[in-house]
Amino acid sequence: xxxxxxxxxxxxxxxxxxxxxxxxxxxxxxxxxxxxxxxxxxxxxxxxxxxxxxxxxxxxxxxxxxxxxxxxxxxxxxxxxxxxxxxxxxxxxxxxxxxxxxxxxxxxxxxxxxxxxxxxxxxxxxxxxxxxxxxxxxxxxxxxxxxxxxxxxxxxxxxxxxxxxxxxxxxxxxxxxxxxxxxxxxxxxxxxxxxxxxxxxxxxxxxxxxxxxxxxxxxxxxxxxxxxxxxxxxxxxxxxxxxxxxxxxxxxxxxxxxxxxxxxxxxxxxxxxxxxxxxxxxxxxxxxxxxxxxxxxxxxxxxxxxxxxxxxxxxxxxxxxxxxxxxxxxxxxxxxxxxxxxxxxxxxxxxxxxxxxxxxxxxxxxxxxxxxxxxxxxxxxxxxxxxxxxxxxxxxxxxxxxxxxxxxxxxxxxxxxxxxxxxxxxxxxxxxxxxxxxxxxxxxxxxxxxxxxxxxxxxxxxxxxxxxxxxxxxxxxxxxxxxxxxxxxxxxxxxxxxxxxxxxxxxxxxxxxxxxxxxxxxxxxxxxxxxxxxxxxxxxxxxxxxxxxxxxxxxxxxxxxxxxxxxxxxxxxxxxxxxxxxxxxxxxxxxxxxxxxxxxxxxxxxxxxxxxxxxxxxxxxxxxxxxxxxxxxxxxxxxxxxxxxxxxxxxxxxxxxxxxxxxxxxxxxxxxxxxxxxxxxxxxxxxxxxxxxxxxxxxxxxxxxxxxxxxxxxxxxxxxxxxxxxxxxxxxxxxxxxxxxxxxxxxxxxxxxxxxxxxxxxxxxxxxxxxxxxxxxxxxxxxxxxxxxxxxxxxxxxxxxxxxxxxxxxxxxxxxxxxxxxxxxxxxxxxxxxxxxxxxxxxxxxxxxxxxxxxxxxxxxxxxxxxxxxxxxxxx
Amino acid sequence: xxxxxxxxxxxxxxxxxxxxxxxxxxxxxxxxxxxxxxxxxxxxxxxxxxxxxxxxxxxxxxxxxxxxxxxxxxxxxxxxxxxxxxxxxxxxxxxxxxxxxxxxxxxxxxxxxxxxxxxx
Numbered sequence: 004x005x006x007x008x009x010x011x012x013x014x015x016x017x018x019x020x021x022x023x024x025x026x027x028x029x030x031x032x033x034x035x036x037x038x039x040x041x042x043x044x045x046x047x048x049x050x051x052x053x054x055x056x057x058x059x060x061x062x063x064x065x066x067x068x069x070x071x072x073x074x075x076x077x078x079x080x081x082x083x084x085x086x087x088x089x090x091x092x093x094x095x096x097x098x099x100x101x102x103x104x105x106x107x108x109x110x111x112x113x114x115x116x117x118x119x120x121x122x123x124x125x126x127x128x129x130x131x132x133x134x135x136x137x138x139x140x141x142x143x144x145x146x147x148x149x150x151x152x153x154x155x156x157x158x159x160x161x162x163x164x165x166x167x168x169x170x171x172x173x174x175x176x177x178x179x180x181x182x183x184x185x186x187x188x189x190x191x192x193x194x195x196x197x198x199x200x201x202x203x204x205x206x207x208x209x210x211x212x213x214x215x216x217x218x219x220x221x222x223x224x225x226x227x228x229x230x231x232x233x234x235x236x237x238x239x240x241x242x243x244x245x246x247x248x249x250x251x252x253x254x255x256x257x258x259x260x261x262x263x264x265x266x267x268x269x270x271x272x273x274x275x276x277x278x279x280x281x282x283x284x285x286x287x288x289x290x291x292x293x294x295x296x297x298x299x300x301x302x303x304x305x306x307x308x309x310x311x312x313x314x315x316x317x318x319x320x321x322x323x324x325x326x327x328x329x330x331x332x333x334x335x336x337x338x339x340x341x342x343x344x345x346x347x348x349x350x351x352x353x354x355x356x357x358x359x360x361x362x363x364x365x366x367x368x369x370x371x372x373x374x375x376x377x378x379x380x381x382x383x384x385x386x387x388x389x390x391x392x393x394x395x396x397x398x399x400x401x402x403x404x405x406x407x408x409x410x411x412x413x414x415x416x417x418x419x420x421x422x423x424x425x426x427x428x429x430x431x432x433x434x435x436x437x438x439x440x441x442x443x444x445x446x447x448x449x450x451x452x453x454x455x456x457x458x459x460x461x462x463x464x465x466x467x468x469x470x471x472x473x474x475x476x477x478x479x480x481x482x483x484x485x486x487x488x489x490x491x492x493x494x495x496x497x498x499x500x501x502x503x504x505x506x507x508x509x510x511x512x513x514x515x516x517x518x519x520x521x522x523x524x525x526x527x528x529x530x531x532x533x534x535x536x537x538x539x540x541x542x543x544x545x546x547x548x549x550x551x552x553x554x555x556x557x558x559x560x561x562x563x564x565x566x567x568x569x570x571x572x573x574x575x576x577x578x579x580x581x582x583x584x585x586x587x588x589x590x591x592x593x594x595x596x597x598x599x600x601x602x603x604x605x606x607x608x609x610x611x612x613x614x615x616x617x618x619x620x621x622x623x624x625x626x627x628x629x630x631x632x633x634x635x636x637x638x639x640x641x642x643x644x645x646x647x648x649x650x651x652x653x654x655x656x657x658x659x660x661x662x663x664x665x666x667x668x669x670x671x672x673x674x675x676x677x678x679x680x681x682x683x684x685x686x687x688x689x690x691x692x693x694x695x696x697x698x699x700x701x702x703x704x705x706x707x708x709x710x711x712x713x714x715x716x717x718x719x720x721x722x723x724x725x726x727x728x729x730x731x732x733x734x735x736x737x738x739x740x741x742x743x744x745x746x747x748x749x750x751x752x753x754x755x756x757x758x759x760x761x762x763x764x765x766x767x768x769x770x771x772x773x774x775x776x777x778x779x780x781x782x783x784x785x786x787x788x789x790x791x792x793x794x795x796x797x798x799x800x801x802x803x804x805x806x807x808x809x810x811x812x813x814x815x816x817x818x819x820x821x822x823x824x825x826x827x828x829x830x831x832x833x834x835x836x837x838x839x840x841x842x843x844x845x846x847x848x849x850x851x852x853x854x855x856x857x858x859x860x861x862x863x864x865x866x867x868x869x870x871x872x873x874x875x876x877x878x879x
Numbered sequence: 880x881x882x883x884x885x886x887x888x889x890x891x892x893x894x895x896x897x898x899x900x901x902x903x904x905x906x907x908x909x910x911x912x913x914x915x916x917x918x919x920x921x922x923x924x925x926x927x928x929x930x931x932x933x934x935x936x937x938x939x940x941x942x943x944x945x946x947x948x949x950x951x952x953x954x955x956x957x958x959x960x961x962x963x964x965x966x967x968x969x970x971x972x973x974x975x976x977x978x979x980x981x982x983x984x985x986x987x988x989x990x991x992x993x994x995x996x997x998x999x
Contacts, residue, residue, distance in 0.1 A: 019929075026930075030937065036960035037910050038929040044911040045929065060928075068930030075934070 015046060022065060025072040027079055028399040079400075083407035090384070090408065097380055098412070101373045104767055105416025105462055108369035110423030111362040111760065113455040117424055118431050119355050120451060121444040127344050128263055128444055129202040135343040136308070137267070138170070138298040138315065142335055151294040154287065156322070160298065160338075163318045166311040167300040171195040174296045175268060176279060177544065177702065179732060182247035187235065188544055188732050189249075189271040193279040199226075201301055202266065209243040209258030216257075216275040223254040223278035229262040231271035250280050264440045266343070267297065291329040299343065312340055351438035353832040354753055360826075361515055361760045366458075368508040368764050370465045372771045375501040377409065378470035379778050402471040409467025410460060417459025421452065434756075437749040472497070495782070498775050499807070503815035505771045509764040509852055510819025511826060516761035517844035518827065518834050519754035525836030526747055532678035532687065533577050534619025537568075538739035539713045540576055541705045541720060544732040550701050553727045557705065558611065560723045564716070567709040571614035574700050576739065577678050578746045605646055605689040606680065607663070609698040615641075615675055617708045618739075625657045625673030632672075632694035639694060641673035646689035661691065669693070682746060684835045705733075713738050753833060765852070769859040772808070776863035779804060787867060797868040804867070808860040815856075816849050823848075886969070889942070892977045898925050899935050900944070900966065900974040907948040907965035910936065936964060944970035 012020070019042045023035050042064065049060045091098040126133045138160065140150040152160075152172065161170040172195050180189045199211035207229065216224050227242065236242045245256050254274070276282045287293045302311050319338045323330045330336040381388065388401060425447050436442035545553055554572055562570045612628045615621070623644055632639050640661060647656035659671045669691075677687035695703070707716060717736040724731045780787070787800050827839035837844070892900070898917045902908060908916070914927045927935070939945040948963040966974070988994040 022930075030933075034933045034937065037962055038933050040960040041910040041914060041929040041932065045914065048915075063926055063928040064930065067928035067932075067934075071930040071934035075937075 016043065019064070022068050025068060027072070027075050028397060030075050032397075079403065080407060083404045084411060086404060087408035087411050090380075091411065094380065097376060100770075101376055101412045101466075102415045102419065104369045104372055105413050105459075105466070106419030106423065107763055108362070108366040109413070109417050109420030109455065109459055109462060110427070111420075111763075112359075112366050112458055113420050113424035113451060114427040114431060115355070115359040115362040116454050117428070117447060117451045118435055118445055119359050120454075121446065122351060122435060122439060122441045123348055123355060125444065127266075127347070127441075129204065129266070133342075133344070134168070134302040134304075135202075136300055136302060136311065136340045137343055137346055138300060139339045139341065140294075140319075141337050141339055152296045152298045153291050153294045154282070154296075155289070155291040156294070157296060157298055159322060160315065160318055163321070164300075164311075164314055166303055166306040166314040168303045169197055169201045170298060170300040171198045171201050172276065172296040172298055173198065173267065174279075174282070175270060176281070178249050179544065179730070180247050180249055180272070182245075186730060186732060188734055189231070190269070191279075192268070192270040192273045193276055193282055194273055196275050198273070199260075201299075204260065204263060206258040207261045208240050209256070211258055212273075212275050217277050219277055219283060221275070221277050223249070223252050224257045224275065225249070225254045225278075226258040226260060226273040227256060228265060228269070228271055228273070229260050230265075230269070232259045235271075249274075250278075252278070254278065262443065264443045266347070266440060267299075269440055291326060300340075308340065308342065315340060347439050347441055351435060353830075354438065354749070355435075357515070357830060357833055358753075358756055361512055361757060364508045364512055365760050365764060366462065368505050368512075368767055370462055370469075371501045371504045371508070372767050373409075373412065373466045374469040375498050375505075375771055376774065377405065377466055378498055378501075379774065381405065381470050382778075382782075402468065405471050406464055406467030409465070410463030413459045413463030413466065416462070417455055420459070421447070421455045424451065424455065434749075434752045437752070469501070470497070495779060498778070499811045502768075502771050502775050503811050503818065505764075505768040506812060506815025506852060506856060507819035507822060509761070509768045510816055510848055511823045512757070512761040512764040513848035513852060514823040514827065514844055515830065516754070516757040517848050518830060518837070518839065518841060519750070519757045521837050521841060521844055522833065522835045523747065523750050523754045526683045526750060529679070529683050529836065531577060531683055531743065532620060532676050533739075535739040535743045537708050537710065538618060539707045539709075539711070539716050539736065540579075540739055540742065541707075541713075541717070541736040542702070542734045543572075543705050543724065544702050544734075545728055549728075551696070553724075553731065554611075554695070554703060556727050557720075557724055560727075561705065561707060561720055564709075564711070564719055566711040566715075567707055569613050569617040569708045571617040571706045572609075572611040572695055572703040573614050573618070573706055574609040574695075574698075574703060575680075576618060576704050576706060577680050578682065578739075578742050579704070580742070580745070605642075605691050607691050607693060609693050609695045609700045609703075611695045614692075614706065617706045619708070620678060621676040623674045623676055624655065625671070627673060628692075628694040628696075630696075633696040636697075638667055638669040638697055639672045640669040641675050641692040642671055643675050643677050643687065643690040643692075645677050645687050646691065647671075647674050649689060663691075683743070684750075706739075713741075750835075765855055768852070769855050772856050773859040773863060775811075776804075776808065776860045779807075780863050780866055784870065787870060791870070797870070801864045801867050804864055805860070808857075812853060812856045812860075816853060819852075820845065820849060886972055886976045889973060890977055890980050892973070894925060895927060895931060896935050896939070897974070897977050899927075899932070899939065900970060900977070903945060903964060903966045903970070904974060907950070907963045909961040909963050911961075913964075939970065940964075942969075943967055944973050 016039065019039065023031055023038065026035075045060065045064075049056045127135060129135065138152070140152060140156070142150055151174075157170065157172050160167075164170070174193050176191045176193060177188055178191050180187045194212070196212040196214050196217035199206070204211065206226070209226070211226060212224070215221055225247070227236070232238060232242065240259070242256050243258060246253050247256065248254070260273075281287060282295070287295075300311075302308070315338045319336060323332075323336050392398075392401060428445055428447065432442050432445050434442075435445060543554075543557070558570050558572060561567060610628065612630060612632075615627060622641075625641070628639070628641065642650075642656060642661070650656070650661075651659060656671045656674050660668055661671065662668050675690075675692065678690070679685055679687055680690070681688070705720065707720075709716075713736045717733075720736070721733050724733050783804075790800055791797060823845065824840060827841075831839045895917075898921065899913060901920075902913045902916045910929070910932055914929075914932050917925050917927055936945065940947070944967060945964045946967050948965050950963065985994065989996060
């Protein structure tokens with residue numbers, strides 16, 4: 004066996020060797036040998052001194068080394084920072100541009116993070132946020148994905164489960180609050196008494212509900228939401244204890260909620276179940292199929308979602324067996340649970356992820372750009388750096404000074420970014436609130452500030468380190484101190500790569516912007532199935548028993564107003580932000596022998612004669628409702644084309660029978676066109692319209708077609724209404740065209756954000772290319788002079804340089820095109836009406852970028868024509 | 880390189896720095912001997928690990944209070960990794976200045992009867 008002259012070092016010395024790496028390279032080079040020797044001797048002294056002494060030795064050694072390392076690094080940083088600040092002051096234009104570019108990108112990333120953090124990352128701001136789940140009853144065969152709960156069902160699930168801590172109910176009603184300055188329609192959430200206790204919400208003033216408030220004999224009480232309290236009571240804390248009238252009963256305000264995101268919907272006031280006349284009705288309570296409520300629960304600690312699901316499905320099975328009439332086998336019946344956080348963030352998740360990705364890409368682009376600028380600047384200082392190297396500055400120390408400069412630039416950029424992120428909150432909150440009630444949680448807190456600081460430091464490191472990579476083969480790093488021409492060539496390649504990277508990122512952002520803008524244009528031109536222009540809508544609330552005659556008179560008198568062509572009433576209208584449609588389980592008559600009746604879910608609306616004409620919907624077959632279609636006549640219905648084609652394909656639907664639930668039979672008298680009721684990007688659903696006179700709707704939308712604007716109509720209609728019913732309420736008077744526009748606001752804002760990112764990317768990239776070419780021309784002046792002196796024309800020199808730019812552009816566009824192609828798939832959720840890999844968008848984005856790139860590189864090249872070779876050569 | 884800064888601007892010294900200067904007051908030593916002597920003289924109250932010791936040595940070298948000695952012991956007794964340090968004239972002055980400062984502090988403590996008389 005050969006003798007081993009270098010026995011392996013003991014673990015302790017290897018460990019100490021690793022610790023030594025914490026020290027700056029210069030310190031290490033100078034003292035590490037001695038330090039290892041001292042360590043070796045000191046360790047030998049304690050080897051037999053017991054565990055406590057050894058531990059103390061290691062503690063002293065480690066803490067001493069860390070302290071010294073921190074102090075040494077700090078000293079070097081201060082020296083480098085002083086030097087970097089002097090350099091930055093010398094070249095203010097570079098400093099300004101770099102800080103602004105980094106500031107914009109860091110600001111975009113910080114803003115995107117603040118939104119993602121508040122909405123997607125942070126748990127719900129309720130005490131039991133992560134354990135909060137929604138219960139959903141389903142009737143799979145009937146197509147019901149979210150069957151409301153009845154009182155009996157809530158009681159059963161509450162008493163029989165083993166996996167839930169508490170179960171609360173919730174439903175919304177509109178009531179009129181009297182006793183303030185004027186009657187006010189208030190969105191009211193009717194909730195279990197323990198609703199706020201379950202959510203862990205402490206009131207701002209007063210108290211939340213107590214179990215006694217839920218007793219049938221309890222005095223009606225109310226809790227105000229923070230927003231409603233601010234809006235309608237000016238934040239007056241004396242409102243607690245005040246009495247107001249609602250549903251002909253006196254209600255006492257017992258509390259005001261803190262400014263938390265409301266859940267599951269934004270409402271004005273909360274009342275316990277005993278105060279809701281419908282919910283506390285004896286028949287309603289007893290009827291297992293009188294379903295109206297949503298149910299939420301908290302999982303018991305330790306209970307998993309799966310266990311709770313299995314537990315509740317067991318109860319559903321018991322109910323199916325015990326009450327076959329309430330849960331007919333033909334419809335199926337089951338229960339599902341979903342985490343509330345997931346539910347609240349489903350809509351906004353793809354938007355925020357896409358925006359965060361776009362902001363990150365912008366940051367990559369900004370870093371590439373500033374790294375290119377840094378590289379150019381370092382080159383301009385190459386003589387001075389060479390002298391520093393000659394005087395003994397190590398490579399590591401020089402790279403470190405670049406990084407320090409990058410960190411200082413990024414720190415200033417980070418400060419601007421944080422300010423921008425802070426300002427962006429005012430834009431982001433309204434934007435995200437179009438998707439989720441969690442938007443109110445958005446703020447610049449410690450987590451966002453920490454993110455901004457870490458991101459800025461990382462950017463500083465990158466913009467300082469990348470130029471060092473570009474120069475690793477240069478004179479500074481190879482000790483060829485007499486040849487300072489090398490850096491220019493080598494760094495030119497690095498700058499080319501950086502510019503190509505900027506182009507690639509720009510392609511992705513431009514494609515993203517293009518896809519969202521094209522989606523918006525598609526949606527703006529999509530046929531919703533109705534004509535919005537010239538239509539005004541207004542919500543009317545009536546309470547008295549004479550509501551039918553008031554509505555009739557209101558329609559008749561409104562029709563007589565100047566500029567009004569037609570008027571109708573509807574329980575809701577297309578794209579209504581309120582929704583308020585009823586879901587029926589329809590069962591249609593068999594269309595042929597041997598066919599079974601089919602059960603489907605359809606959306607139902609109550610309308611008056613003339614509705615289809617007023618809203619601008621075609622009546623494709625049969626007739627409109629008439630004034631004869633009243634409660635004294637057989638029930639009739641008008642179905643939409645989609646429903647008719649589902650039930651009676653290839654046949655006329657007129658005269659066919661459908662059943663609403665299993666009780667009411669109606670004859671189809673007409674077929675109306677399909678309408679995108681729930682959103683221009685939502686496909687039409689099955690719909691059945693009923694005659695208002697055959698339903699029992701107190702709350703209707705007034706639909707007016709004519710030449711008058713909502714502002715002109717509102718006072719006149721309001722006057723008519725109050726003349727007919729002084730307690731009638733008219734709200735939300737708005738043009739349908741405006742409602743249609745508003746429905747696209749989330750899409751429009753998404754497209755706007757992407758366009759801003761793309762515009763910034765384009766500007767930064769153009770400046771990057773222009774800067775690259777300016778430097779190329781400046782650095783190669785001598786070579787250009789020789790070539791021109793040897794007979795080459797300036798045009799030839801220009802075209803040879805242009806060829807290099809074109810190669811960079813092609814490489815950048817190619818990479819960007821490929822990356823955008825891969826990334827378009829995940830963007831599908833944000834796109835409508837076009838395929839994610841839309842050829843028009845990809846081509847247009849590439850073409851725009853190529854044009855901008857060529858144009859921004861061409862201008863610096865024109866300077867070649869102005870160069871005088873004799874001057875250049877003499878100067879050399 | 881000795882600094883132009885007056886000696887007083889370096890005072891007060893940290894105990895560790897003062898002990899390093901004291902350790903070198905009676906002749907040149909290498910790092911391990913410095914740390915060993917300090918531990919012995921202070922009954923292990925001041926323990927200088929390699930990291931702390933060389934942080935101090937670096938600063939004292941830069942400020943011109945100590946210097947590296949060229950004289951080395953016999954080759955057979957020497958570890959080539961070791962370097963020997965000794966006080967410069969400024970280093971002696973710094974140690975004196977700190978000792979005098981401490982003496983003044985002690986005198987003040989005695990005057991205020993915080994500390995007993997010197998020969999008590």
